[in-house]
Amino acid sequence: MADVNAVPTPGFDSFGLHADILRAIAEQGYTQPTPIQAQAIPVVLSGRDVMGAAQTGTGKTASFSLPIIQRLLPDANTSASPARHPVRALILTPTRELADQVADNVRAYAAHTPLRNTVVFGGVDMNPQKDALRRGVEILIATPGRLLDHVEQKTVNLSQVKMLVLDEADRMLDMGFLPDLQRILNLLPKQRQTLLFSATFSNEIKKLASSYLTNPLTIEVARRNATADKVEQVVYEVAEDDKRAAVVQILKERDLKQVIVFVNSKVGASRLARQLEREGVVTAAIHGDKSQNERMQALEAFKQGGIQALVATDVAARGLDISDLPGVINYDLPYNPEDYVHRIGRTGRAGASGEAISLCAPDERKQIVEIEKLIKRELKRGELVLERRSRPRDDRSERGERSDRFDRSDRSERHGRHDGLRAGRSGGSVAPRRVRPEDEFFYKPYEPSPSTSDAQRDDRSSQESGVPTSFGGLPDKAPKRQVAALLAGFPRKASH
Helix, strand or coil: CCCCCCCCCCCHHHHCCCHHHHHHHHHCCCCCCCHHHHHHHHHHHCCCCEEEECCCCCCHHHHHHHHHHHHHHHHCCCCCCHHHCCCCEEEECCCHHHHHHHHHHHHHHCCCCCCCEEEECCCCCCHHHHHHHHHCCCEEEECHHHHHHHHHCCCCCCCCCCEEEEECHHHHCCCCCHHHHHHHHHHCCCCCEEEEEECCCCHHHHHHHCCCCCCCEEEECCCCCCCCCCEEEEEEECCHHHHHHHHHHHHHHCCCCCEEEECCCHHHHHHHHHHHHHCCCCEEEECCCCCHHHHHHHHHHHHCCCCCEEEECHHHCCCCCCCCCCEEEECCCCCCHHHHHHHHCCCCHHHCCEEEEEEECHHHHHHHHHHHHHHCCCCEEECCCCCCCCCCHHHHHHCCCCCHHHCHHHHHHHHCCCCCCCECCCCCECCCCCCCCCCHHHHCCCCCCCCHHHHHHHHHHHHHCCCCCCHHHCCCCCCCCCCCCCCCCCCCCCCC
8 A cells, every 4th residue: 555645746837847847857867856856956947056865867067957958048049140049057177078978967857948059179180169159059068178168269258157067076176177267267257056966975065166156055965075875896816917807707607798897097098998898898098188079989899889898997997887787897996086986987877786896905995994993884895706827928017017006007097197207198107017037147256357467488388388278279369569549649759
């Protein structure tokens, strides 16, 4: 018997959204709002500042994009004049992939409205972005660096922005983005609505974010920094040198057709991708030194099922929405425990189940402790018995290289910088150095050579005894001849 006191879950039509927006939502296959959507949409529609925290994969993008479209509809028009289409809503994201994904969602939700939208991010040609901005857009999705490029070239005007969104706000407020973010905020009107959404909020970030918001309402539909309940999390303690074999064995035993393998460095991502390819795993790598076209092609191939393992740095930890992704593997444990929450949030999205497997070397146990402290739960420990196999020839040459976990090159990625010392701009890694064979001569103890007088004495004794000193009875040393002295030559004889 049904509980008569149960509160029914409201539908999207209960928010007062326009019929064109409801039509777009239905075309996307959504029928009921998620908890974060049910709580955030009415507050955003009221015009109040919001700080929203929810688990990854719970529909945070729709929580702000749907009310933005609804609030901008009164200003929508079909005029061809760019002046009638100023930027009224600005959505900032920390990564290119997340910006592209948010733009896809906004485009789908606004498909039946006159509102214009576009996305700008680095790594691609600016000219098409300039053309779109000059034609006029009401909703602009951007990464901070490329947005400032357009500001400097005067291809965008932010003086009429009424709504600002910081998606993945904890990373947007990271010290690496803070200077760019402050420059952008100085260009915006003081009177605006500001929305911050993320899966993780530290106390320091919340304190810093409060300075940008006016009387914000904090919405947390789940315990802060919590992970999805339907994601099975397990940790295997594996020696560093055995991690590659562990990944191959996990893919084989669990029959994982698609998996994201997270590493901490760009060099490590390229190297692991090569190793997995040699093991017969169809693999691609994405990291900060890959061009944007290469990254987008790899992601598209992965989404289409053409790639089994996508080896990635934390550029893929946020914003990637891949439906029915069965699992992720932490080849390297992240330095920042919050990144663990975002990494495993790539699986188990929209209520689906998934697996999050972490490989822990003995010197990474401290990172496991920090992760468990953050998510307030103990991770399940598993036992993995590896099949012993001979290493590939190239693998032996790479074992002498420095461990990837100690290569801090990717830490600059989160701040928008690239380290060109360890990897080229095209994404290729530095080739391992060949170790020259050692000469045993240099390890022998020093033995002084016999003096010239001793050698001559030995020659005379040999001649007196009738023993030949060399082949044919010839002396060992030829008679001395005068040779020209270097530079100055011999002194001239005095003339009489």
